[in-house]
Amino acid sequence: MYRTYNCGSLRINHVGQEVILSGWVQATREFGGLTFVDLRDRYGITQLVFNEEQNATLSDLAKSLGREFVIKAQGKVRERSNKNPNRATGDIEIEVDQLEIINASKVPPFTIEDESDGGDDLRMKYRYLDMRRNPVREKILFRSQVAYEVRSYLVKHDFVEIETPCLIKSTPEGARDFVVPSRMNPGQFYALPQSPQTFKQILMVAGFDRYFQIVKCFRDEDLRADRQPEFTQIDCEMAFVTQDEILTTFEGLTKHLFREILSLEMEDFPRMTYDNAITQYGSDKPDVRFDMTFKDFTKAAQGHGFQVFDHSEIILGIVVPGLAEQYSNKDINALTDWVKRPQIGAKGLVYIKWNHDGSIKSSIGKFYSDETLTQWAEQCGASKGDLILILSGETDSTRKQLGELRLEMGKRLGLLDPKDFKPLWVVDFPLLEWDEESGRFHAMHHPFTSPKASDVSKMLNGDHETMKQLRADAYDLVINGVEIGGGSIRIHDRALQERNFKLLGFTPEEAERQFGFLMGAFEYGAPPHGGIAFGFDRLCAVMKGSTSIRDFIAFPKNNMGRDMMIDAPSEIDTTQLKELSLRLMKE
């Protein structure tokens, strides 16, 4: 037997007991004739003590222990004279009478502390050491807890967890698939699922009524920071359901998670239309922890001889509270450089300072009188002392740029508290998005999303322009500006699904080859249905107030899609290739 207790469980009431503990040596300290060893495991740290006078051999063995050695210690629990209130086991220590080194350890290549001195690559290569650090371990444990609570809630609400297959069919739509050559069917390939979308719809047609799955999905994309080729979704679908019932159910799930895991009681989530999100925040995932919504100056500002504004499609501003006098010319210049960076792409930045004394200072003072600018400030709800920042240009890009500027100003003002959770439903997304470049429509959510019931006949019979107006019962759950989940009511009618594929540029043959099984299923009594999928990695990160998902994944891959620890991907045998009827192309 390696232990009778773990390293986090002993308390003052255990004093006097003979116990066995096993774990890792976190640290050793010598003090007078005493040697102290902090013994660590997943559950905590317990102090072992060795007395040189009482047992010199044992004490010498204790002194010989290196960091991360695995040991087993037997001894008596006693009260500490010098208690540590920051540690759950801080009232006691173990007076060791037997010690065994189970496994030695080389000196770790970085420190196993909350703040490690290890670089990213080193930490990934020695992931097993990295995961011994509190911050990483806590995130992995947190993720496990979230998964468990997700299941508790959903099972209580009649959802059935059903596994959908990993070896499915490749479809050229959407992101790039990972493919898997089939040995038994030479020249043919499976694909790994980007999501179980069609399968969960099939499960609704099959009558399972409420489905969920915490499921691995795969996307062969060029990896940006914080994207992983394999990621995890909480995937859900319901039949005989309206959008409102879906939002209620998953608002309930979200509240449950925050309540059970973070002990936070959330108020009802506000709902905002996609149009409002775009016009007021310049984003379909607005961060509503702070206000600073867009003010439209287009009407007021045009026709006064300022060419830049006169040639702009739109002129939008935000009111930044209290910065009028705090921001120097130098600050404004730096901010102008910031918005002109290629990542943002604005051409310039107009400011109006409404000072506390009522005076106005502005980069467009030459074109507008102080009275006019004061009037603007008043009309857009500013107070004296506020700074107004204005961007202008083409509508979509101006909104996007100002959205970024708004977030930046929120950050600078310290308004982005990661522990202040502000959830929001964004609803009424457009069904289709016109892409000038390819000259075709793209599905805003995905090709299985239904137009709103009131838009169905418009979709079946309308002209090209009408298609741009179609709205869907599609929704995103946004928390603190991060899209946590998204879903929609789906099409459950063959004719409507065919129409949608046609609008998306599929030939009837392509639609049939790729999704014939789904359209076929719609002909055998398909119920109305809809659902949602949560990005599980991101949900965990947002709940923990973290901006990166990487440490919530036990074994993440780097930006080249490599697992640094096992060194994958790697070359395979030519016999393996031959069995798969494949040959490598010469580079």
Added chain:
Amino acid sequence: MYRTYNCGSLRINHVGQEVILSGWVQATREFGGLTFVDLRDRYGITQLVFNEEQNATLSDLAKSLGREFVIKAQGKVRERSNKNPNRATGDIEIEVDQLEIINASKVPPFTIEDESDGGDDLRMKYRYLDMRRNPVREKILFRSQVAYEVRSYLVKHDFVEIETPCLIKSTPEGARDFVVPSRMNPGQFYALPQSPQTFKQILMVAGFDRYFQIVKCFRDEDLRADRQPEFTQIDCEMAFVTQDEILTTFEGLTKHLFREILSLEMEDFPRMTYDNAITQYGSDKPDVRFDMTFKDFTKAAQGHGFQVFDHSEIILGIVVPGLAEQYSNKDINALTDWVKRPQIGAKGLVYIKWNHDGSIKSSIGKFYSDETLTQWAEQCGASKGDLILILSGETDSTRKQLGELRLEMGKRLGLLDPKDFKPLWVVDFPLLEWDEESGRFHAMHHPFTSPKASDVSKMLNGDHETMKQLRADAYDLVINGVEIGGGSIRIHDRALQERNFKLLGFTPEEAERQFGFLMGAFEYGAPPHGGIAFGFDRLCAVMKGSTSIRDFIAFPKNNMGRDMMIDAPSEIDTTQLKELSLRLMKE
């Protein structure tokens, strides 16, 4: 809103309520001026009734409904005059006043009944219809329930669910990997995991102490009946643990599942050594629902002039109770043919009938006196009226053949009650298995299994013959002759792991390239650890008393690895191939 209740929830106390139900038309019946519709969903069936006199239009609409139409009905709950005690909702019916056809259905290609007229291929192609049938739906729901209870138990016992990656490294050891070409790393491949074995060991080194995962695994094998290229494991690992603690923990899990799901209280599981299983049952997964253990006649039978026995390495028999007079010569001949089939491969079958009157009839009566044969019968514990069946030949194959014969006789005697659950731990497996053909050792469990502590020095220093004697703390959980799970205590020491790889025929370079990360991890404080993996699909099948796993999988593949519904695998675009730096070989 589509419904205020589901089709399984209304009872006598709801009488008088106005309700809305949605679901599928299971059947319609006309009777006098009344039309009855059985409305079905996942939760049950509710009877709708339409009265021609009261509303002829509505009644006509009801008559027009086809099987599997999706409808929404509103009406009042009333008490049935003719109650159906076999149905949970059988006390009530709905007097419908509003009816809406939500979606029509073509006539299904097979009947949606417990016993369907659909063949396998048709059922797989229209899996969404097949899953509407009670037996299939119940199995999928059952699986979901088992998964939930597995998690409940394990989380309560401090296990953490941690996701391991799906895109890992290909290793030529063991079964064939499915591989995934990496676009970003041309010429390189990921492999899909055959199990998360090395990752769960790494998690133990990382200090997670108790890990589990219900996880998809992949094996590119030629598919026999009831094998799937993707299958699901309950994968578990524990640190600082002895074999006994592992067995106790997972015996607890198994008991928990049977208790919570089947309301069955199980007694403590017996443990049997591998050697005993082989010598008494001719199998490492004995079905202990019935006795009929092997009796050894080698000593008694040799040297009496019967050449067949005299040239046999071993002579083994089983006592089949009560069949002496029931089995005619014809029956015995048929049984002899049965054991001579190539699947069994015996050369012949010897019988001894000990009749109720004490007389002996035997196929070897020429060589042995009745007294001798009566003595054999008495010594091996037979009673008058029993039939003794004897096989002889080379030891291993004779045991195997008799094991098969034993199962067959158990089946014929009706002793294989699927509701009679007889679990068994088989323990003390050999560490290595000598393979004559390849002239090397194979790992009996897998290359990470540790020899028993008492065998470690033998393994490090012993000769070739000693290696065959090594025993491991490796164990299988067997229920009713089906291997449900298996595991072992692992190696946690680099030198021992290197020695094992060497015995298994790895060069040091191969071992390093494939498993260097794991051996490296052992040098940084690896704790002793061990675990187990359950075949989840098979566990569900055994618990439900089913011999096939296929219907416990929502979307199974056929014997050619094809998904008949979505028609995968399939060809992919040449551009996709080109991006992957691959070319198809001409056949």
